[in-house]
Amino acid sequence: xxxxxxxxxxxxAGSTAARESALRGLSVLMIDKAEFxxxxxxxxxxxxxxxxxxxxxxxxxxxxxxxxxxFTWRHRWEISRSSSCALAYMTQRRDLDTFLAEQAVDAGVxxxxxxxxxxxxxxxxxxxxxxxxxxxxxxxxxxxxxxNGTTAKMAGIQRDFQPNIAxxxxxxxxxxxxxxWETSIGIDFGGIPGGYGWVxxxxxxxxxxxxxxxxxxxxxxxxxxxxxxxxGFNPDDLWGMRGHHLPIRSNGSKxxxxxxxxVGDAAGVIDPFTAEGIYxxxxxxxxxxxxxxxxxxxxxxxxxxxxxxxxQQFRPELTVARQLHDIFHLCPSLFVGIERxxxxxxxxxxxxxxxxxxxxMITRDLGPIWPVLExxxxxxxxxxxxxxxxxxxxxVPPERFFRRLGGHKTAT
Ligand SMILES: Cc1cc2nc3c(=O)[nH]c(=O)nc-3n(C[C@H](O)[C@H](O)[C@H](O)COP(=O)(O)OP(=O)(O)OC[C@H]3O[C@@H](n4cnc5c(N)ncnc54)[C@H](O)[C@@H]3O)c2cc1C
Numbered sequence: 089x090x091x092x093x094x095x096x097x098x099x100x101a102g103s104t105a106a107r108e109s110a111l112r113g114l115s116v117l118m119i120d121k122a123e124f125x126x127x128x129x130x131x132x133x134x135x136x137x138x139x140x141x142x143x144x145x146x147x148x149x150x151x152x153x154x155x156x157x158x159f160t161w162r163h164r165w166e167i168s169r170s171s172s173c174a175l176a177y178m179t180q181r182r183d184l185d186t187f188l189a190e191q192a193v194d195a196g197v198x199x200x201x202x203x204x205x206x207x208x209x210x211x212x213x214x215x216x217x218x219x220x221x222x223x224x225x226x227x228x229x230x231x232x233x234x235x236n237g238t239t240a241k242m243a244g245i246q247r248d249f250q251p252n253i254a255x256x257x258x259x260x261x262x263x264x265x266x267x268x269w270e271t272s273i274g275i276d277f278g279g280i281p282g283g284y285g286w287v288x289x290x291x292x293x294x295x296x297x298x299x300x301x302x303x304x305x306x307x308x309x310x311x312x313x314x315x316x317x318x319x320g321f322n323p324d325d326l327w328g329m330r331g332h333h334l335p336i337r338s339n340g341s342k343x344x345x346x347x348x349x350x351v352g353d354a355a356g357v358i359d360p361f362t363a364e365g366i367y368x369x370x371x372x373x374x375x376x377x378x379x380x381x382x383x384x385x386x387x388x389x390x391x392x393x394x395x396x397x398x399x400q401q402f403r404p405e406l407t408v409a410r411q412l413h414d415i416f417h418l419c420p421s422l423f424v425g426i427e428r429x430x431x432x433x434x435x436x437x438x439x440x441x442x443x444x445x446x447x448x449m450i451t452r453d454l455g456p457i458w459p460v461l462e463x464x465x466x467x468x469x470x471x472x473x474x475x476x477x478x479x480x481x482x483x484v485p486p487e488r489f490f491r492r493l494g495g496h497k498t499a500t
Pocket of ligand 1: 206232331332363
């Protein structure tokens with residue numbers, strides 16, 4: 089069967105690329121090896137900035153609307169921050185992804201489930217794929233098969249990723265739902281090098297997880313147990329525990345090769361600072377569809393428009409996020425302590441989550457301080473061992489240091 093576009097993977101990246109392509113009048117095949125509804129290791133938090141890019145009425149899959157964050161440092165120093173508007177929506181991926189796939193089908197996409205891609209042949213401007221015992225041909229090929237996908241390799245495309253890792257599990261509280269987590273999430277720093285632990289409330293349960301540098305993999309389970317205990321729950325009650333990669337691309341990693349584009353986790357567009365991946369998946373899915381339309385309509389000689397758009401509009405965001413991540417994780421307690429005493433970091437984060445600001449705008453607000461921070465980040469890249477420092481006991485003894493500064497618990 090012949091299509092304009094073949095999309096492999098029906099997560100947020102694939103469904104968005106497929107839906108947007110179909111809305112542009114293209115014939116689209118989307119294949120996924122799973123049967124939907126299918127779940128996926130994920131906190132399921134959809135930030136307001138992500139929902140804005142999706143531009144769909146998400147209420148059927150929203151279980152909670154979040155307007156507050158409780159930050160902690162190794163479960164101490166509770167710093168409560170809140171916003172007068174929503175920051176994020178809590179979903180379950182089995183519902184969110186099924187909903188997004190349905191939207192794609194409604195737009196005209198031919199969705200084939202339980203069909204695992206087995207081979208890819210690329211000849212000039214045609215691609216032939218085999219999946220589920222069928223053979224399909226397309227003029228453009230969108231790879232959206234997630235963090236562990238092998239399609240790029242089958243298509244002969246090399247990628248350059250830094251694979252971080254995450255582990256998550258759920259607990260259903262006994263009795264009534266904890267009031268503290270009705271509209272807030274919890275973020276704990278210091279419990280894992282290069283990342284953070286979280287508690288995300290869902291309709292009737294709490295999702296706990298943590299993610300960080302790959303080398304902490306063997307200790308993830310122990311760290312998750314400790315996280316759960318410190319939030320006041322019993323690790324024995326954890327269910328649905330799953331680990332997964334968080335692929336973070338290097339700047340030169342391929343996005344386009346001939347008539348093939350990579351989107352979402354397959355392109356490694358996870359935010360290195362927050363580990364938010366659904367936003368990048370949706371953003372790249374949309375950008376890919378626009379480029380495919382231009383190419384197939386003969387308005388562009390190829391798909392390089394997608395690479396340029398990512399390079400000009402999205403990559404600067406990932407670059408700054410990576411730089412902030414490096415700097416923050418050199419000594420996280422310092423930044424948590426600063427926020428605890430003065431609340432100067434929260435307004436930027438709040439605006440970011442709500443899509444009212446960007447990482448690049450934050451660097452502009454920092455004025456002459458930013459080049460200094462950039463230099464620090466570059467130094468960390470040159471001496472990568474520095475990145476492991478956050479795995480060592482923190483350089484600044486947090487309590488003593490901030491007691492001297494007169495730190496106290498603040499709330500906004
Ligand atoms: C523990 C954890 C927590 C996270 N929490 C959040 C969060 O709260 N918010 C957030 O924004 N991001 C979060 N992320 C990141 C987010 O989950 C990903 O960035 C996002 O799912 C990427 O979407 P995608 O469409 O690229 O890939 P996926 O959602 O992984 O979809 C890929 C699809 O491809 C299919 N597939 C794979 N191989 C084949 C094949 N050979 N043939 C056919 N189909 C195939 C799979 O079945 C799957 O349906 C988290 C990640 C982890 C690991």
